[in-house]
Amino acid sequence: MAIPDKNEPGSSLLQIQDLNVIYKTDEATVYAVNGISFELGRKETIGLVGETGAGKTTTALAIMRLLPEETGFIKGGEIRFQGEDLVKKSQPDMREIRGAKISMIFQDPMTSLNPIMPVGDQILESLEIHNSENLSKEDLNKRVDELLSLVGILPQRKKDFPHQFSGGMKQRIVIAIALACRPELLIADEPTTALDVTIQAQVLELMRELKEKLGTSMIMITHDLGVVAETCDKVAIMYAGRIVEAGSAEDVFEGEKHHPYTVGLFGSIPNLEEETDRLHPIDGLMPDPTDLPPGCPFHPRCKQCMDICREKMPEFYTSGEHRIACHLYTKGD
Amino acid sequence: MEPLIRTVNLKKYFDVSGGKLHAVDDVNITIPKGKTLGVVGESGCGKSTLGRTVLRLIEPTSGEVYFEGENITKASRGELKELRKKMQIIFQDPFSSLNPRMSVFDLIAEPLVTHHIYKHRADLTDRILELMEEVGLAERYVNSYPHEMDGGRRQRVGVARALALGPEFIVCDEPVSALDVSIQAQILNLLMDLQDNLGLTYMFITHDLSVVKHISDEIAVMYLGQCVEHCPTKELFANPMHPYTKALLSAIPVPKLRKNFTRKIIRGEVSTPIDPKPGCRFASRCDYCQAGCTGSDIPLKEYSPGHYVACPHCVELMEKKE
Numbered sequence: 241m242a243i244p245d246k247n248e249p250g251s252s253l254l255q256i257q258d259l260n261v262i263y264k265t266d267e268a269t270v271y272a273v274n275g276i277s278f279e280l281g282r283k284e285t286i287g288l289v290g291e292t293g294a295g296k297t298t299t300a301l302a303i304m305r306l307l308p309e310e311t312g313f314i315k316g317g318e319i320r321f322q323g324e325d326l327v328k329k330s331q332p333d334m335r336e337i338r339g340a341k342i343s344m345i346f347q348d349p350m351t352s353l354n355p356i357m358p359v360g361d362q363i364l365e366s367l368e369i370h371n372s373e374n375l376s377k378e379d380l381n382k383r384v385d386e387l388l389s390l391v392g393i394l395p396q397r398k399k400d401f402p403h404q405f406s407g408g409m410k411q412r413i414v415i416a417i418a419l420a421c422r423p424e425l426l427i428a429d430e431p432t433t434a435l436d437v438t439i440q441a442q443v444l445e446l447m448r449e450l451k452e453k454l455g456t457s458m459i460m461i462t463h464d465l466g467v468v469a470e471t472c473d474k475v476a477i478m479y480a481g482r483i484v485e486a487g488s489a490e491d492v493f494e495g496e497k498h499h500p501y502t503v504g505l506f507g508s509i510p511n512l513e514e515e516t517d518r519l520h521p522i523d524g525l526m527p528d529p530t531d532l533p534p535g536c537p538f539h540p541r542c543k544q545c546m547d548i549c550r551e552k553m554p555e556f557y558t559s560g561e562h563r564i565a566c567h568l569y570t571k572g573d
Numbered sequence: 574m575e576p577l578i579r580t581v582n583l584k585k586y587f588d589v590s591g592g593k594l595h596a597v598d599d600v601n602i603t604i605p606k607g608k609t610l611g612v613v614g615e616s617g618c619g620k621s622t623l624g625r626t627v628l629r630l631i632e633p634t635s636g637e638v639y640f641e642g643e644n645i646t647k648a649s650r651g652e653l654k655e656l657r658k659k660m661q662i663i664f665q666d667p668f669s670s671l672n673p674r675m676s677v678f679d680l681i682a683e684p685l686v687t688h689h690i691y692k693h694r695a696d697l698t699d700r701i702l703e704l705m706e707e708v709g710l711a712e713r714y715v716n717s718y719p720h721e722m723d724g725g726r727r728q729r730v731g732v733a734r735a736l737a738l739g740p741e742f743i744v745c746d747e748p749v750s751a752l753d754v755s756i757q758a759q760i761l762n763l764l765m766d767l768q769d770n771l772g773l774t775y776m777f778i779t780h781d782l783s784v785v786k787h788i789s790d791e792i793a794v795m796y797l798g799q800c801v802e803h804c805p806t807k808e809l810f811a812n813p814m815h816p817y818t819k820a821l822l823s824a825i826p827v828p829k830l831r832k833n834f835t836r837k838i839i840r841g842e843v844s845t846p847i848d849p850k851p852g853c854r855f856a857s858r859c860d861y862c863q864a865g866c867t868g869s870d871i872p873l874k875e876y877s878p879g880h881y882v883a884c885p886h887c888v889e890l891m892e893k894k895e
């Protein structure tokens with residue numbers, strides 16, 4: 241592994257280039273991820289944001305190489321992790337990488353919890369696997385208590401089983417397990433959706449610490465732009481399997497130009513200060529991923545749709561790191 | 574007028590390795606017909622347990638539940654089966670709440686088939702398509718499976734299932750938490766429209782105050798199994814009185830970049846819900862904790878019409894602020 245400045249913050253850890261993923265079901269082919277590219281440096285956090293069905297989880301599963309065997313396929317592109325293309329790795333190699341270097345917090349906590357093992361033992365198990373400091377059993381047990389407290393669960397409950405916890409508590413236990421692994425890349429798929437704001441703040445602080453202390457890079461999949469604002473260095477907005485806008489957090493939150501979809505997304509957030517009876521979702525639904533429209537995938541819902549948008553897929557308009565795939569900004573060229 | 578739902582000193586204790594866990598401890602709520610009660614509070618405070626106990630999906634340890642004035646706490650199996658038609662639940666988790674091996678058709682058909690509502694397959698099919706339309710699910714998804722759909726569409730299936738038997742009361746247990754804002758707004762609007770059209774009564778469980786603000790008439794704030802504040806929604810946002818409610822309101826993340834910003838985190842040990850000591854359960858984390866806060870339980874008290882708070886010092890705190 242001859243990557244020179246390997247531990248330098250910001251040096252590249254993950255490069256995704258033109259990734260395409262499909263699902264083949266009995267009836268149709270689902271075009272879930274359609275040519276996305278992004279890069280993540282060490283100690284960096286990128287937020288993947290987008291409506292349900294945008295392809296966020298699919299992207300994460302592709303990186304982990306955990307797409308459903310019979311139906312999910314990477315159709316093209318590269319996923320370079322520490323310089324090596326994960327797409328070309330064998331499953332046994334991937335198992336090792338998943339154990340040691342990349343870990344994922346799944347959207348559904350029960351995917352990663354063993355229903356018949358006390359939760360404390362599950363955290364302990366993952367600490368034991370990653371025990372590079374050769375801590376004694378006693379110290380490891382202390383660490384279990386610490387991790388549980390950190391996610392707001394009383395250590396005295398470590399002998400209880402997953403079904404004895406609430407939804408949000410299960411999610412927190414999964415987070416504790418993922419953190420116990422001390423991965424280099426942590427993919428968190430909606431890690432705080434079931435958590436109230438006070439516990440969410442605690443968990444996010446914990447993740448920030450992990451980043452500072454261990455230099456962990458993170459992909460934060462979330463629909464909560466508030467969480468993105470607090471934790472992410474970079475943001476990629478996904479729509480129908482594509483990145484429609486990406487850039488630094490400043491670009492996406494404070495930049496002048498935006499993709500109309502990004503504007504809609506910000507507009508649909510319930511506003512606590514405002515008195516309204518109705519909320520303002522973006523009209524219409526995401527297109528059917530088995531039958532994507534020609535041109536820009538957002539055009540059927542776009543208030544600023546032009547003729548060209550119905551015919552031609554827009555290229556990226558770029559300004560520094562900020563990319564926007566919209567004809568509004570590229571039509572001059 | 575008799576409220577549609579009323580609980581009296583409702584309790585649910587679970588046996589866990591460390592003792593008796595007080596998940597719901599002496600909760601009294603009422604929900605008038607056609608209205609929505611929002612139930613908020615931190616993860617693990619007992620919201621889902623309260624919802625399920627009200628529906629008798631879980632047996633209460635003690636206390637009573639009234640539905641249309643009738644005590645249903647001791648309802649027999651047969652009576653419960655009839656009640657199920659009137660009381661439904663929508664779950665948070667569109668992943669684990671839908672059987673992955675059942676198609677949309679079968680999922681929506683299940684409650685109708687269980688209750689033998691239709692004799693003819695054609696009537697069943699009509700009703701299913703009608704329900705799909707009602708919840709905004711395109712007909713072509715009728716043969717899809719849950720894993721082939723995104724979270725928003727899965728949740729529409731959950732809503733259609735809950736509506737199938739024409740219920741009067743629905744417990745919505747975090748129905749939008751797993752969804753992105755835009756779809757959240759669509760589902761919330763759907764639930765509000767359905768309420769208007771069908772006269773439904775909701776108990777809306779969430780940890781997200783910005784969501785509950787739009788849909789609830791009244792809000793009950795729970796902390797470790799107890800209701801600590803209860804009042805009309807507008808009043809809660811204008812005059813939050815319990816220190817825990819205030820902390821909840823101030824911790825909402827804002828979709829704006831704020832340099833070097835960290836949200837206020839409630840510090841201090843969480844007290845245990847297992848065989849808890851008498852006294853305010855928030856005391857150990859409360860900045861304003863005083864001598865009278867521990868030792869004996871603190872009941873809800875009406876401070877202004879319809880505004881109930883379980884904090885002996887909340888009035889002083891309000892004055893101090895001004």
Ligand SMILES: Nc1ncnc2c1ncn2[C@@H]1O[C@H](COP(=O)(O)OP(=O)(O)OP(=O)(O)O)[C@@H](O)[C@H]1O
Pocket residue numbers: 263264265270271272290291292293294295296297298299308311347529720721722723724725753
């Ligand atoms: N196993 C599968 N078989 C068929 N289609 C699938 C499968 N998994 C996902 N899809 C489809 O692929 C598309 C992308 O799904 P994905 O789960 O990646 O979205 P997401 O952005 O994570 O959405 P959410 O916010 O709901 O989690 C969706 O249209 C979805 O229905």
Ligand SMILES: Nc1ncnc2c1ncn2[C@@H]1O[C@H](COP(=O)(O)OP(=O)(O)OP(=O)(O)O)[C@@H](O)[C@H]1O
Pocket residue numbers: 403404405406407408409434587588589594595596614615616617618619620621622623780846
């Ligand atoms: N079957 C059970 N056995 C033992 N304890 C349980 C059981 N179900 C819930 N509990 C406990 O009861 C308490 C309340 O859980 P509940 O699921 O009602 O919380 P909640 O407010 O819905 O939380 P969340 O927001 O995370 O869903 C928790 O401490 C939980 O561990």
Ligand SMILES: [Mg+2]
Pocket residue numbers: 296297298347429
């Ligand atoms: Mg997902």
Ligand SMILES: [Mg+2]
Pocket residue numbers: 406407408620621622746
């Ligand atoms: Mg719950």
